[in-house]
Amino acid sequence: MQKIRQQGFTPDLFSHVLGASGGPKWFVLAGLDRILFPAFFADSAQPVNVIGSSAGAFRAACFVQQDPLAAINRLAENYSQTVYSAKPNAAEITQKARALIDYVMGQNGVMDVLTNERFKLHIIAARCHGLMQHAGKYRQLAGLGLSALVNTVDRRLLKKLYTRSVFSAPNSHLKISDPYTLPTDYMVLGQNNVKDALLASGAIPLVIDGVEHIVDAPRGMYRDGGIIDYHFDLSLACGTGAEEGLVLYPHFYPKAVPGWFDKGLKRRVPHASSFDNVVMLVPSDEFVASLPYSKIPDRKDFETLDAKTRIQYWQTVISESDRLGESFTQLYQNGRIMDVIQPLPFLCKGG
Numbered sequence: 001m002q003k004i005r006q007q008g009f010t011p012d013l014f015s016h017v018l019g020a021s022g023g024p025k026w027f028v029l030a031g032l033d034r035i036l037f038p039a040f041f042a043d044s045a046q047p048v049n050v051i052g053s054s055a056g057a058f059r060a061a062c063f064v065q066q067d068p069l070a071a072i073n074r075l076a077e078n079y080s081q082t083v084y085s086a087k088p089n090a091a092e093i094t095q096k097a098r099a100l101i102d103y104v105m106g107q108n109g110v111m112d113v114l115t116n117e118r119f120k121l122h123i124i125a126a127r128c129h130g131l132m133q134h135a136g137k138y139r140q141l142a143g144l145g146l147s148a149l150v151n152t153v154d155r156r157l158l159k160k161l162y163t164r165s166v167f168s169a170p171n172s173h174l175k176i177s178d179p180y181t182l183p184t185d186y187m188v189l190g191q192n193n194v195k196d197a198l199l200a201s202g203a204i205p206l207v208i209d210g211v212e213h214i215v216d217a218p219r220g221m222y223r224d225g226g227i228i229d230y231h232f233d234l235s236l237a238c239g240t241g242a243e244e245g246l247v248l249y250p251h252f253y254p255k256a257v258p259g260w261f262d263k264g265l266k267r268r269v270p271h272a273s274s275f276d277n278v279v280m281l282v283p284s285d286e287f288v289a290s291l292p293y294s295k296i297p298d299r300k301d302f303e304t305l306d307a308k309t310r311i312q313y314w315q316t317v318i319s320e321s322d323r324l325g326e327s328f329t330q331l332y333q334n335g336r337i338m339d340v341i342q343p344l345p346f347l348c349k350g351g
Contacts (some may be wrong), residue, residue, distance in 0.1 A: 001341060003246065004338065004339035004341070005141045005338065006232070007329075008335065009021075009332050009335070009337040010044070010056065010332075011040055011041045011043070011044035011046060012044050012045075012046045012245075013245055013246050014046065014047060014048060014074060014240055014245050014246050014247065014248045014279075015046065015047065015049065015244055015246070015247075016048065016049045016051060016236045016238075016246075016247040016248070016249075017036070017050045017051070017060070017195075017247070017249070017250075018047055018051055018052070018060045018232060018236075018247055018248070018250075019051065019052030019053070019055070019056025019057065019060050019230070019247045019250070020052075020053065020054075020055075020056045020091050020232065020249075020251055020252075020256075021051070021053045021055060021056055021224065021225065021226025021230045021231070021232065021260070022054070022055050022056070022126055022226075022252060022298075023054070023055050023298065023299045024055075024080075024201045024299060024314060025055070025252045025296050025297060025298055026055045026058075026059060026081075026252070027053070027076065027080065027248050027254060027296070027297050027314055027317045027318050028080075028252050028283055028288070028291070028296040028297070028317055028322065028324075029059075029251075029283075029321065029322050029324070030076050030252045030317075030318045030321045030322075031251065031320075031321030031322035031323065031325035031351055032058060032281055032321065032324050032325050032328060033062070033063070033072050033073055033117065033273070033319075033325075034069055034073075034322065034325050035325035035329055036248075036250065037062075037063045037068040037069075037072075037119070037327075038068050038069040038072075039189070039329070040152050040328075040329075040332070041119075041338070043210075045118070045341060046245065047117075047119075047120070047238075047239065048118065048119050048120070049122055049172065049173075049236070050064055050119050050120065050121055050122065051122040051124065051172050051174070051224075051236065052122070052123065052124065052201070052253055052301070053123075053125075053201055053203075053225030053229045053230070053232075054201055054202045054224050054225050054226045055340075056102075056225075057123045057124065057197075057198055057201040057202065057225060058075055058079075058100075058104065058198060058201075058202065058207035059072070059075065059223075060121055060122070060123070061104065061105065061109065061113065061121060061158070061194075061198055062074075062075055062104065063119060063124070064110065064112060064113055064116045064119040064120070064121045064169070064226030065105075065106075065108075065109050065112040065113070065114050065116075067104040067329035069103075069139070071104060071106070073149065074103055074104050074106070075100075075104045076318050078099075078100050078103050078104065079100060080094055080311060080314040080315055080318060080335060081281065081311055081315075082100065082308045083311075084096065084302070084321075085095050087186070090206070090207060090208060090209050091209065093207055093208050093263050094199075094203075094208050094209040095178065097199055097202060097203075097208055098195070098252065100201060101195050101198050103193070104271055105195065109273040110191060110194045111191075111193070113169055113189060113194050114169060114170055114189065114190070114191065114194075115350075116169065117171075119175070120169040120171075120172035121168070121169045121172075121189065122166055122167070122168045122169070122172070122174050122205075123166070123167040123168075123189070123197045123198060123201050123225070124142065124164065124165070124167075124201060124220045124225035124228075124229050125165045125167070125197060125200040125201045125203075125211075125223065125225045125303055126162045126163070126164065126165065126222065126223050126224060126225055126227040126228050127161065127162065127163040127165045127185065127217075127218065127220045127222050127285075128162055128210065128220065128221045128222070128223055129142075129160070129161050129162065129163070129220075129264075130146070130156075130161050130301070131143030131146060131203065132144070132147065132162070132221070132223065132333075133220060133221040134163060134221070135210070137206065140205050140206050141206070142170055143161070144205060144206075145226075146161070147162075147261055148261045149162055149281075151259065151262065152261075152312070153264075155180050155182075155258065155259065155262070155268070156180045156182070158180075158182060158228065158259070158261075159181070159182050159183055159259075160228060160256070162228055163182075163183045163184070163185055163189065163220075163227050164176070164183065164185070164229065164265065165184075165185050165186040165199040165200075165217065165222060165225075166184060166185065166186050166187070166224075167187050167188075167189050167193065167194075167214075168186060168187070168188060168189060168205075169189050169215070170189065170190075170342070172235065172236070173238050174237075175236070175237040175238070176234050176235070176236060177234065177235040177237070178233075178234055179233060179235075179271045179274065180233070180272065182228060183216060185217075186239065187214075187216055187217045188216060190216055192215040192216075193214050193216055193217065193240040196211050196214045197214060197217075197222075198216070200214065200222035200223065200224075200225075201225040202224060202225075203222065203223045203224050204223075204224050205223055205224065205227070207230065208224075209224075210223045220289075226259070226260045227259065227260045227261075228260075229258075229259065229264065230258065230259050230260045230263070231251070231253075231255075231256035231257045231258065232256060232258065232270070232274070233256070233258035233259075233270035233271055233274045234274055234276050235273060236262070239307065243285050243288070245275050246278070246279055246280055247277055247278045247279065247312050248277050248281070249279065249280045250265055250280075250281040250282075251281070251282055252282070252283065252296055253278050253282065253286065254280070254282045254344075254345055254346070255345065255346040256269070256270050256271070256275070256346060258262070258270055262284065267349070269346050270298065272347045275344055275347055277346070279341075280344065281324075281328060283296070283324055287320075287323070287324065290318060290320070290339075291316070291317055292313045294316070296317065297313065297317055299312050300342070301313070330350075
């Protein structure tokens with residue numbers, strides 16, 4: 001807040017942008033995404049690391065393309081209109097996920113990722129050890145149960161079960177500091193692994209098949225990046241020794257859950273040190289209440305709504321989210337950010 005008071009709210013403040021896991025929850029941020037990279041960052045020369053896990057990685061892959069607005073719209077269009085059979089298996093959902101990635105990346109998206117000199121993509125996935133490295137349903141179920149158990153005891157114990165895997169654009173610099181010291185591997189994205197890294201980052205256990213044998217990465221089974229980094233509990237640096245900027249984090253909730261297995265652990269909030277340079281852009285409670293069903297979308301909608309109703313609902317949320325983009329544009333263009341900015345509520349009690 002002190003830095004924003006001194007320098008004003010400009011794109012030059014930010015050296016990192018974060019995108020969280022959350023599947024269809026992303027639709028509530030579509031209007032913000034349509035503003036951030038096509039407009040907000042357009043007049044700045046500041047290099048930016050764009051980091052995402054799962055759905056956040058898909059969004060990040062849109063942001064670094066030469067036409068980010070078109071890519072964002074392709075993601076929103078295809079994802080919101082996806083329809084499965086009555087009882088889809090992992091093979092069907094995996095095939096639809098690959099088709100989504102192909103559509104979003106288009107003809108030139110992969111090359112855009114590799115050649116963008118200003119916006120550098122970083123995709124987070126989780127390389128699995130033990131039971132979770134197997135494809136079988138029952139081994140995965142046992143592995144998830146074991147993961148939840150050890151995580152409840154101590155999040156640091158996940159290091160025995162998973163390795164954070166960061167796939168980064170060429171000639172980029174990203175340093176992750178994890179207060180839980182979970183192991184982290186860094187790999188370079190290339191022509192033959194961008195799409196596999198994206199699929200791995202979104203490969204929800206039991207729902208989407210994990211990805212094995214990713215080119216230029218250690219052998220193993222790669223699954224959803226949100227397993228370790230659901231909403232993040234990390235400190236980020238450019239790794240170049242240059243002065244660090246702030247982290248811009250559009251998020252669907254006014255809180256952050258460190259990892260997937262922490263969702264039911266109310267007391268486990270991120271370390272304050274991980275968020276002391278983070279600016280979150282979050283929809284207000286009033287905005288969420290104005291949406292159909294007074295909530296943002298989630299994966300349960302596939303089960304509770306028929307396809308026609310779900311698609312209509314999701315597309316309404318995507319359309320309504322443009323109001324968030326318009327509101328953000330007015331705030332930063334009018335210099336009124338300080339009128340609305342607040343301390344992060346989930347850290348106010350010493351988290």
